[in-house]
Amino acid sequence: xxxxxxxxxxxxxxxxxxxxxxxxxxxxxxxxxxxxxxxxxxxxxxxxxxxxxxxxxxxxxxxxxxxxxxxxxxxxxxxxxxxxxxxxxxxxxxxxxxxxxxxxxxxxxxxxxxxxxxxxxxxxxxxxxxxxxxxxxxxxxxxxxxxxxxxxxxxxxxxxxxxxxxxxxxxxxxxxxxxxxxxxxxxxxxxxxxxxxxxxxxxxxxxxxxxxxxxxxxxxxxxxxxxxxxxxxxxxxxxxxxxxxxxxxxxxxxxxxxxxxxxxxxxxxxxxxxxxxxxxxxxxxxxxxxxxxxxxxxxxxxxxxxxxxxxxxxxxxxxxxxxxxxxxxxxxxxxxxxxxxxxxxxxxxxxxxxxxxxxxxxxxxxxxxxxxxxxxxxxxxxxxxxxxxxxxxxxxxxxxxxxxxxxxxxxxxxxx
Ligand SMILES: Cc1ncc(COP(=O)(O)O)c(C=O)c1O
Numbered sequence: 001x002x003x004x005x006x007x008x009x010x011x012x013x014x015x016x017x018x019x020x021x022x023x024x025x026x027x028x029x030x031x032x033x034x035x036x037x038x039x040x041x042x043x044x045x046x047x048x049x050x051x052x053x054x055x056x057x058x059x060x061x062x063x064x065x066x067x068x069x070x071x072x073x074x075x076x077x078x079x080x081x082x083x084x085x086x087x088x089x090x091x092x093x094x095x096x097x098x099x100x101x102x103x104x105x106x107x108x109x110x111x112x113x114x115x116x117x118x119x120x121x122x123x124x125x126x127x128x129x130x131x132x133x134x135x136x137x138x139x140x141x142x143x144x145x146x147x148x149x150x151x152x153x154x155x156x157x158x159x160x161x162x163x164x165x166x167x168x169x170x171x172x173x174x175x176x177x178x179x180x181x182x183x184x185x186x187x188x189x190x191x192x193x194x195x196x197x198x199x200x201x202x203x204x205x206x207x208x209x210x211x212x213x214x215x216x217x218x219x220x221x222x223x224x225x226x227x228x229x230x231x232x233x234x235x236x237x238x239x240x241x242x243x244x245x246x247x248x249x250x251x252x253x254x255x256x257x258x259x260x261x262x263x264x265x266x267x268x269x270x271x272x273x274x275x276x277x278x279x280x281x282x283x284x285x286x287x288x289x290x291x292x293x294x295x296x297x298x299x300x301x302x303x304x305x306x307x308x309x310x311x312x313x314x315x316x317x318x319x320x321x322x323x324x325x326x327x328x329x330x331x332x333x334x335x336x337x338x339x340x341x342x343x344x345x346x347x348x349x350x351x352x353x354x355x356x357x358x359x360x361x362x363x364x365x366x367x368x369x370x371x372x373x374x375x376x377x378x379x380x381x382x383x384x385x386x387x388x389x390x391x392x393x394x395x396x397x398x399x400x401x402x403x404x405x406x407x408x409x410x411x412x413x414x415x416x
Contacts, residue, residue: 003286003365005329010365013391017288017327020396021363024387026290027307029374031399033069033392035284036370039251040073043276046255048074052272055099057237058084060277060371061285065390065399067091070280076119078237078275082109089116099234099273101148101198103128103169110135114143122148122196122234124171126180129190136189145184146196146234149177151215155200155208155238163200171197177219178226185228192228194271195219198236201278204248206257209235213258217265232271239279243368244321251279278371285370287311288327289350291362292342294335301337303358308341309348310380312366312373316347323367324350330357339364343381374400382408 004011009018013032020030040054048054055076058067062084067077068091077088080102088098095116100109103124110132113121123129123145136143150171163170172180184192199212216233223230235258240248249257262268289307314320324339335358339351350366358364377385384403389396 003325003327003367005327008328010327010329012286014394015391015396017363017365020389021288021290023396024389024398025402026288026363027305027311027386028288028402029311029369029386029388029400030286030288031063031066031281031370031388031390032284033390036066036069036281037073039280039284040070040075043251043255043274043280044074046252047259047274051268051270052259053274055097055273055275056280057275057277058088059375061281061373062087062375063388063399064091065397066281067093076273078277082106082112085109085113085116085118095119099146099275101196101275105132107131107135110143111139114139114141118144120144120146120193120232120234122146123180123184124148124169126172126176126183129180129183133183133187133189142189142191144191144193146194146230146232147172147177147180147184147192148196148198149174149216149219151197151199151212153199153208153211153215155203156205157200157202157238157240163198174219178222181223181228182226192230194230194232194234195223196234196236198275199238201238202240202248203238204240204246206249206254209238209254209258210261213261213265213267217267220267220270230270232273233267234273234275237274237276237278239276241279241282241368241371244323248279251276254279280371282371283368285368285373287366287369287373289364289366291358291360291364294337294358294360296335301335303335303337303339303356303364305339305341305350305364307350307366307386308343308381308383309345309350310341310343310378310383311386312350312369313376313378314372315349315351316345317376322351322369324354324356324364325367326356326358327363327365343383379403379408384408 076097101122148171295302387402388400
């Protein structure tokens, strides 16, 4: 998606950003319905079939309207909490199109998922497997599970999002996985469906994905030697997007490549699931923010905006880079600055060492804020969460209203 500059303003899908700021205030999130449909359709068209399903990883952006759009396009859902489960149920997802990942599933979460009848638990430890077995037995149900293995593959992304290396908490390592498969295969209250992995996020090369499929083929063969037959391979998510001048593969190339590697490794008879988050929603979203102050210093200039790390924590958390531009097409790049928020932390920055032509009161647009922005947002410094707007068919739709100040303490009880 490109932002269009026109008449001293910018437009996303034909809607003026000045108008959005006037109608909804800043900061606010803006999403393009058009781009959301385009992204999901791109991967669905190349990958989805009777045996291959595209799931959406809810943690990337869990807004109900975003989920509903994806549901209508045919997505299944990868969830990691009771909250995410109830979100996808609320928008009408069928339980058999829900898979449950995550290392810390509570009893309550397992019970609720079994009651709904979800498609599969992606089990991350032996003790979780025992807990699911015991709950399913008590409820007189059979729990469908895949074993999440940790294939020890370095996806080449930031350390904090490289989940497929053995030093992380995710999955069961190759040494111990067979015990889990054997247990799951033998217990009456468990139906062993398959194998699952997720090697990391913001992966910018297709090689780690290929490597993972080759590694899974070896595991499938090992399972067969132990008379364990599975039918499902869940490949997780992880495809990166372009934030800067990086060159992430397209969804189309990703889909084509994994199809090819699945076939090359004689795995075509298996059911496959992919669980994409960032590559579906990342470049669909923006944050519109206003410049509150410009602080000129001898050492450094600071452009202080009304969005902060409470709205977009990725720069603080991963040193992530987001494009930040004034909404007016002023080509003069006249100050070298850090763009920072109002939150009282040194890590409250949105961009560092940028050249911007900017004045107090200007509007700036921050790109690639569709994934892991609003879903990671907080109320730190008692700042209300902003409005979220979806542009659909040339119209603005509010999909999350701005929190009111009263919302901030509505759960709190003053002890006298
Ligand atoms: C188990 C699992 N599946 C899928 C995803 C989605 O990853 P991404 O947004 O990189 O596609 C994640 C994200 O961390 C995850 O933990």
